[in-house]
Amino acid sequence: MENGEKxxxxxxxxxxxxxxxxxxLLEELKKHETYLIISEEAKKLIGYExxxxLEELKKMASEFYNEDExxxxxxxxxxxxxxxxxxxxxxxxxxxxxxxxAFNLITRAAACCLKxxxxxxxxxxxxxxxxxSIENMARLRKAGVVVLPAMPAFYHKPASVDDIINFIVGxxxxxxxxxxxxxxxxx
Numbered sequence: 001m002e003n004g005e006k007x008x009x010x011x012x013x014x015x016x017x018x019x020x021x022x023x024x025l026l027e028e029l030k031k032h033e034t035y036l037i038i039s040e041e042a043k044k045l046i047g048y049e050x051x052x053x054l055e056e057l058k059k060m061a062s063e064f065y066n067e068d069e070x071x072x073x074x075x076x077x078x079x080x081x082x083x084x085x086x087x088x089x090x091x092x093x094x095x096x097x098x099x100x101x102a103f104n105l106i107t108r109a110a111a112c113c114l115k116x117x118x119x120x121x122x123x124x125x126x127x128x129x130x131x132x133s134i135e136n137m138a139r140l141r142k143a144g145v146v147v148l149p150a151m152p153a154f155y156h157k158p159a160s161v162d163d164i165i166n167f168i169v170g171x172x173x174x175x176x177x178x179x180x181x182x183x184x185x186x187x
Contacts, residue, residue: 006031006032006033007029007032007033007082007083007176007178008032008033008035008080008081008082009029009032009033009034009035009081009082009083009084009085009176010034010035010036010037010074010081010083010084010085010109010113011025011026011029011034011035011036011037011061011084011085011087012036012037012038012039012084012085012086012087012089012093012106012109012110013036013037013038013039013042013046013086013087013088014039014041014042014086014088014089014090014092014093014106015039015040015041015042015044015045015090015092016042016045016088016089016090016091016124016125016126017045017049017088017125018049018087018088018123018125018150019042019045019046019049019050019088020049020050020165021087021088021123021125021150021165021168021169021172022042022085022087022088023046023050023052023057023060024165024166024169025085025087025169025172025173026057026060026061027060028169028173028180028182029178030060032178033062034060034061034062034063035061035062035063035065035074035081036057036058036060036061036063036064036065037064037065037066037067037074037105037106037109038054038057038064038066038067039067039090039093039104039106040066040067041090065105066105067104067105067106068104068105069105070104070105070108072105074105074108074109074112075105075108075109075112076112077112077115077116079109079112081113081118082118082119082176083113083118083119083120083121083175083176084109084110084113084118084119084120084121085121085122085123085172085176086106086110086120086121086122086123087121087122087123087150087172088123088124088125088150089122089123089124089125090124091124091126091133091136093106093107093110093122094122094124094133094136094137094140095132095133095136097110097111097114097122097140097145098136098137098139098140098143099136099139110122114143114144114145117144119146119175119176120144120145120146121145121146121148121172121175121176122140122145122146122147122148123148123149123150123168123172124137124147124149124150125149125150146175148168148171148172148175150168151168152164152167152168153167155186156183156184156185156186158183163183166182166183167182167183169182170182170183
């Protein structure tokens with residue numbers, strides 16, 4: 001992605017541990033248009049896992065939506081976006097997308113991305129994985145979804161938790177074609 005090009009990205013944060021990945025991605029996408037959706041369960045985890053307040057996160061995004069706002073423009077295939085990232089992606093959300101069950105704005109926006117051929121990236125953060133979840137990941141991958149589990153590497157010698165978070169966020173940004181300096185690539 002060229003430096004001056006602005007992307008339109010839907011960022012969804014769901015109820016899985018690791019909400020900091022979604023928050024850090026929002027911080028990195030500040031030069032782009034971001035449409036933030038936070039699930040009710042994620043709102044609880046933001047309070048448990050981070051120092052951030054919901055109002056702070058709303059201000060980081062170009063626009064904010066609750067998961068029940070099914071009448072929003074994000075629920076339509078005519079909404080033009082370049083990519084959608086669900087980070088972290090709960091196994092419930094992943095299962096719903098894999099099985100065509102658009103029960104909230106997050107899963108409906110994901111379905112729209114799939115039907116319109118837009119980049120969809122899911123970042124599951126769960127371990128160990130059961131067979132059903134692995135099969136759901138395979139279904140998503142076969143449908144063209146990028147499945148990017150939050151599995152940090154250590155070749156860049158992370159010195160802090162922030163370095164580990166930045167590695168995953170950098171991998172997400174690479175999938176969208178956005179340049180970054182969040183970690184040193186393998187030489």
